[in-house]
Amino acid sequence: MSEAEIIDKLREGSEKAFRELVDQYQQLVVNTCFGLLHNTEDAEDVAQDVFIEVFRSVDKFRADAKISTWLYRIAVNRSLNFIRDNKRRKWFQSFDDLVEAKKKSLGELVSGNTENPEFDLENSQRSLLLHEAIDALPENQRVAFTLNKYEDLAYKEIAEVMKLSVSSVESLIHRAKKNLQKKLYYCYKKKCI
């Protein structure tokens, strides 16, 4: 099925078209969510919400747009909402809980990658550090950087997803890298790994 066919059939409520959409774009959506959420389970949950939204709002889809652009946009918005909700919840959590959660996510990173020998303890620590640095970025920078790094999107595609000019995206990614570098240098100096 072509993109246009998938959309047409989706509008008729075809399950086959929906299945094809999910098969084709599952990884794209999960990956995008993962880039922002850094957790496979959360990423899959949010990705499912994305597909449910797509199924229910296919009428709003503009025929001249690409499906992927649309999916990226919904995936980004849903992930950011998820982070905002989570922050609100964390506000009520005690510090000890947060420390426990951190330890747990480190453990999951190590144990969840047993089939990947590259993912040893050191890489897990680096991964946590990187996630923290990415999470500390202003939202726009974070989104642009994540789409560029986790999805290898070109600046032009990111510009379409974010509804910005290409030069704005360029500047966002430039600033994101500068900020990451600052964090990583600080950590390097303090020998945090």
Add this chain to the structure above:
Amino acid sequence: MKCKKVHKKLIFYLEGDLPEKEAGEVAAHLAQCVDCTAFANDMKRTLGVLQIEKSPEVNPYFYTRLKARMENRETAPKQIIGYPVWKKVLQPALFSVLLLAGVYTGFKIGGMANAEQSAQAYAETELVPFLNEMESEPIETFLME
């Protein structure tokens, strides 16, 4: 090029974003500066994690779970995957049967002889807290989980 300037350009150097001339200058500095090289290696390894962790494996149950969620979205809460239903139902049921049997034999033994009254009292105090716990958390909550 000074160390400080190199630090500011390092990430762009590693990402291949620098124009050729500047990249050459950074490379020349790195070739003779141990400290900057150490930082460059450290950053390279941290950024390298991105490549390792991107494209997580595709979950083969994704579509099935998605369909299930769409079908009973309004009626049922999210299911905990990987925990067999029989365990949830049978385990608490089995525990409560064992507990009640324990209480029953406890009273039986205690009632058999007056001399064993102290033992009975002991058994009772031991068991009561457990009973109370069961009361405060009725079996239905286990079943509904």
